[in-house]
Amino acid sequence: MRQIVLDTETTGLNPRSGDRIIEVGCVEIINRRLTGNNFHTYINPERDSEEGALAVHGLTTEFLSDKPKFAEIADELRDYVKDAEIIIHNAPFDLGFLDAELERLGLPRFAQHVRFVTDTLVQAKEMHPGKRNSLDSLCERYGISNAHRALHGALLDAELLAEVYLAMTRGQNSLTIDLAVANDGAAESAAQIAIPVGEMIVLQATEEEVAEHEAVLDKLDKEVKGSCVWRTASTN
Structure with a gap:
């Protein structure tokens, strides 16, 4: 199965008010393995980023001024994601921007180019109700280092989300053993050993x-x- 973990950075929060995509990062997973066949591009949004968004991603108008416009990368992006399962954290946000960009070009909505979209935020809320389920929180929960994430970046966040997704779903393709240890009198999950079914000795x-x-x-x-x-x- 081909899966693509996707993330975007934008000039602001609302595509309906004219905010645009400034970065797209995609990480390819095939049969639950990272292939290294990633897609990444910065995009000239033809406008400034809002102050709050700039503080998050740090991509200035000057830096983006000589980058391709979305129209120039649209076909390459569509070819890359074609017929794959797309994995996004808080999918409505990214899909709203992607749909707005495609609509400007007279192209079908993003979901029509792919197999289907999986929202890891929805999955995380179902698995961890009542807990914080931001990407940073999930990295901490699953022991994935994000110490190098000083600013948000589409490719970096897609790489982190790919690791989080594989950790969240490893029980679907492996037999696991949960080890419980006592901590101040309370039993807590200490580790999880995952063994791919194909590697098991019978x-x-x-x-x-x-x-x-x-x-x-x-x-x-x-x-x-x-x-x-x-x-x-x-x-x-």
Whole structure:
């Protein structure tokens, strides 16, 4: 499966009031592995960034003045994301800006170019209700270093989100063991060992273990006065 983790930086918070995209960063994941085939570009928004946004990303009008306009990178971006699952943190924000840019060019909305969009903020709220679920908070929760994130950057944030997403979803493709330790009398999750299913070693039961298993099933048969569900399932 091809997945693209995407992030944008913008001149402000509202595309309807004329704010524009100034940076796009994408990280490719195939079969849960980072490929290094990333997409990154700065964009000349043809306007200044709002003061609050500039404090977040630090991308000045002077720096962006010689960068390509969105129209110049639109086809390359659409080709890159085509038919992939797109992973975004707080997807409505980025999609609102991408749709506004595409609309200016007379092109279909962003979702029509991709397979579907997954919002990791929605996922995080379902997994960690009542907790802070910003990208920084998730990095801390999953032990992912973001010490180098002095300012927001689309590619940097996409790289961090890719690691967060893989950590959030590792139980979907692996068997895990949660280790609990006591901390001041309270049990807390200390670590999680994830083993990809394809790398697991399968050990055959010994004759003694098979005999013990059959003895347990015989006891269950006696208690239910018939065949227990384990024998029924094993014959189907």
